[in-house]
Amino acid sequence: MTEAANINTRYDRTSDRNIGIDDTVLIDQYRQGDSGAMEKLILRYQNRIYNVILKICADPDDAAELTQEAFVKIIENIHKFEGRSRFYTWAFRVAVNLTLNYCQRNAKLKLSSLDIETNQYSSQERQVLKEFLSDESSPDPAAVAQNGELCALAFKALMKLDEAQRAVVILRDIEGMDYAQIADVLNIELGTVRSRLSRARGRLRKILEASLL
Amino acid sequence: MKEEKKIDELLNSFVDGELTARQETEVRRMIDNDPQIAQQLRQLQKCKTLMSSLPIANAPAQMLDNIKASLEVKSYRDQPEQTSQERGRTRISQRVLAVAALIGLVVVLTAVVYTISPPDTVPERPDVTAYVSNVAAVKDFHGKLELKTSDFIAVDAFINRVIEDNGLSGSFAPVREPNRRIYSLSCSEKGMNLLLADLRKIWSKLDTVTFFVNTEVFGEQVVVEAVTTEQIAEIIGQRDSNKYIEVAKDFAVLNNIAQHLPGREIASALEVNTDGLIAIPKPVLTSKQPSVKEPALRLDGEKTIEITLIVNR
Numbered sequence: 214m215t216e217a218a219n220i221n222t223r224y225d226r227t228s229d230r231n232i233g234i235d236d237t238v239l240i241d242q243y244r245q246g247d248s249g250a251m252e253k254l255i256l257r258y259q260n261r262i263y264n265v266i267l268k269i270c271a272d273p274d275d276a277a278e279l280t281q282e283a284f285v286k287i288i289e290n291i292h293k294f295e296g297r298s299r300f301y302t303w304a305f306r307v308a309v310n311l312t313l314n315y316c317q318r319n320a321k322l323k324l325s326s327l328d329i330e331t332n333q334y335s336s337q338e339r340q341v342l343k344e345f346l347s348d349e350s351s352p353d354p355a356a357v358a359q360n361g362e363l364c365a366l367a368f369k370a371l372m373k374l375d376e377a378q379r380a381v382v383i384l385r386d387i388e389g390m391d392y393a394q395i396a397d398v399l400n401i402e403l404g405t406v407r408s409r410l411s412r413a414r415g416r417l418r419k420i421l422e423a424s425l426l
Numbered sequence: 427m428k429e430e431k432k433i434d435e436l437l438n439s440f441v442d443g444e445l446t447a448r449q450e451t452e453v454r455r456m457i458d459n460d461p462q463i464a465q466q467l468r469q470l471q472k473c474k475t476l477m478s479s480l481p482i483a484n485a486p487a488q489m490l491d492n493i494k495a496s497l498e499v500k501s502y503r504d505q506p507e508q509t510s511q512e513r514g515r516t517r518i519s520q521r522v523l524a525v526a527a528l529i530g531l532v533v534v535l536t537a538v539v540y541t542i543s544p545p546d547t548v549p550e551r552p553d554v555t556a557y558v559s560n561v562a563a564v565k566d567f568h569g570k571l572e573l574k575t576s577d578f579i580a581v582d583a584f585i586n587r588v589i590e591d592n593g594l595s596g597s598f599a600p601v602r603e604p605n606r607r608i609y610s611l612s613c614s615e616k617g618m619n620l621l622l623a624d625l626r627k628i629w630s631k632l633d634t635v636t637f638f639v640n641t642e643v644f645g646e647q648v649v650v651e652a653v654t655t656e657q658i659a660e661i662i663g664q665r666d667s668n669k670y671i672e673v674a675k676d677f678a679v680l681n682n683i684a685q686h687l688p689g690r691e692i693a694s695a696l697e698v699n700t701d702g703l704i705a706i707p708k709p710v711l712t713s714k715q716p717s718v719k720e721p722a723l724r725l726d727g728e729k730t731i732e733i734t735l736i737v738n739r
Contacts (some may be wrong), residue, residue, distance in 0.1 A: 255490050263485035277486050284493045285500065345472065352472050357479035367476040385442060386477035392444050411431070411438045417473050 236300040240291065251291075255284055258301070261388065262308045268383045269312045271372050279315060283308035298397050305388070306398045309380055316376045334369075334424050338362050343425050370420040378413035385410055437467050441474055530683045533676045567615075567662045567670060570638040570734040571653075577631045578739035582607050585737060588624035592617060605739035611732070618731045619659050626655040639674040640667060648674040652681045662731050 234253070242250035262283060267276035287307050294303055341362045345352065357363055371379060377399075384390045384398060392406045399406070433456070439445045440453045457464045486492075575581045585607070586600070594613050601608035613621070629635070637653040639661060640646060648671055650657065657677045664670050 252490060252494075255493055259485040259489050260482070263489065264483050267483050268480070273483070276483075277489070277492075280485055280489060281492050281496055285496045288493075288497060289500075345476075346469070349468070352475040354475050354479050357475055358481065363476065364480055367480055371477065371480070382477055386474050387480060387482075389478075392439075392442070407435050407439060407444075408431075410442075411435045414438060414470060414473050415434060417477070418469055421473070421476075 237296060240294065240296075240300060243291065251288055254300070258304055259284070262304065265305065265383055265388055266308055266312045268371065268387055269309070269376060269380055270316055275315070279312050280308070283311050286311065302390075302394050302397045305384070305390075306400065309384070309398055310400075313376050313380060334366070338366050339425055342366050342421060346421065346425070366421070366424065370417050370424070373420050374413055374416060378409060378416065381406060381409045382413045382417070433463065433466075437463070437470055441467070441470050526683055526686075530680060533680045533683075536676055565666060566730045566732065567667075568640055568732050569662070569670075570736065571658070572634075572636045572638070572736045572738065573632050574634040574738045575632050576739070578605065578737065581628055581631055582737050584628050585609065585625070585735070588621060592621050592624065594621060607737040609735040609737075611735055613731055614728050615662055615731055618662055618733065622655040622659050629655060637661070637674070639670050646671060648678055650674050650678045650681060652685060653677065657681075 236254065236257075239250040239254050243254070259280065263276055263280040266279045266283070267273060270276055270279065283304075287304050290307070294300065341360065345357075345363055371382065374382065380399060381395060384395045385392075390398065392403055392410075395401075395406045395410075396403045401409075436445070436449065436453055436456075440450060445453065457467055573581070589609060589611070592613075594611055594617060600610075611618070611621070634651075635653050637650040637658055639648040639650065650661075661670055661674050661677065664673055
């Protein structure tokens with residue numbers, strides 16, 4: 214199973230009863246007046262888009278509003294979708310750009326509360342993280358996912374990245390996009406994706422190591 | 427520093443499976459030969475695993491309903507502007523249609539009322555001296571009927587025959603041109619009505635039919651496009667040149683409107699279906715016979731209908 218397919222299975226897709234239908238077919242149906250086709254597309258991508266937005270903005274209420282706004286924008290601009298990229302990446306571009314703009318506008322408000330929250334590590338969290346980082350064997354993603362303390366630490370570390378770096382990590386490691394797709398979504402060069410991701414992970418490592426001190 | 431950055435990017439791309447086979451071999455060689463790079467790679471893989479293991483959050487259950495509600499609100503907000511534009515356009519079209527329908531109605535009613543029931547009083551008594559001097563000219567009808575058909579030979583042969591059958595061949599010899607025939611007809615109103623009744627049979631074969639009223643005597647000429655045989659009969663059935671012009675104008679407007687209406691309802695409504703033959707409606711005078719008799723109508727001599735009939739290919 215590929216990495217993207219593996220990530221795909223983690224999402225709740227019980228609401229998507231039209232898995233076999235291609236996005237372009239649904240878009241064509243919608244353009245021909247079938248509003249049900251757009252509902253199918255919303256159901257197909259709402260969880261993924263919400264999850265990415267939540268990971269970037271870190272607030273469930275904001276994430277819900279931004280997801281809603283992103284879909285409204287997607288539907289209103291569907292006539293501009295020319296099919297040069299996949300609908301999936303096009304929709305993510307709309308959603309991620311909307312979220313990044315929102316985060317930039319609200320940066321000052323968010324930072325103060327986030328700093329207090331993310332700087333607080335319990336001794337137990339520190340111990341869990343220490344064990345994880347010092348373990349020489351390859352980490353088991355399933356086991357990590359089961360470890361709530363480790364996940365909480367990881368989330369706090371992620372929140373310490375700036376939005377641009379956060380977005381690139383989320384799109385790669387959580388959403389499972391390849392570099393070309395990330396470049397498409399963020400409208401940046403492939404080389405920029407490479408360097409930004411490298412810097413973001415380097416910073417994450419430092420944040421995690423610093424939390425052990 | 428630059429080298430370090432390059433190694434970092436290579437290791438990240440290695441972890442993400444974004445390297446070419448050659449680059450991958452190069453990275454493997456580096457890992458095997460440098461324990462620090464191997465350690466760096468392990469940390470990177472852990473970092474990636476940590477991030478990819480973050481729990482997935484599903485969208486709130488009411489997300490779809492909220493999106494639909496948002497769209498409805500937005501379309502509701504946008505609607506007044508669009509609706510006012512559309513409403514404006516609709517109003518304009520409705521007004522145009524209403525005016526056209528009103529004109530058509532007025533024309534039809536005017537034609538009917540003036541034909542069947544002329545006004546009891548004449549607003550202004552005409553100058554009798556001037557009137558009498560024009561009596562001969564006023565009474566006779568002068569016009570031109572121009573027909574265009576793609577079935578030129580058959581239509582011309584038919585016209586030739588019916589002119590002969592109705593005893594009108596003695597008027598003038600037809601002018602024969604390669605794609606054109608010109609018949610100059612001079613006959614009584616009755617003779618013309620008989621001819622029109624025959625011509626009605628080939629009306630469907632004509633591509634265009636144009637009737638020019640008062641071509642010789644007066645300066646004012648009225649052109650009636652898409653004229654019917656009934657309309658011609660009605661025009662030439664009028665009392666004098668003023669009425670010829672008046673009724674012809676009405677038909678000109680009416681036919682013009684009818685041509686621009688879908689289905690040409692008005693024109694077809696005026697067509698009297700008599701299953702084909704000889705049923706030219708003659709003006710029927712009701713009890714509202716003109717109370718003021720005009721000098722021209724008091725003359726006993728029958729009026730002459732002079733029509734130049736032109737058949738074009």
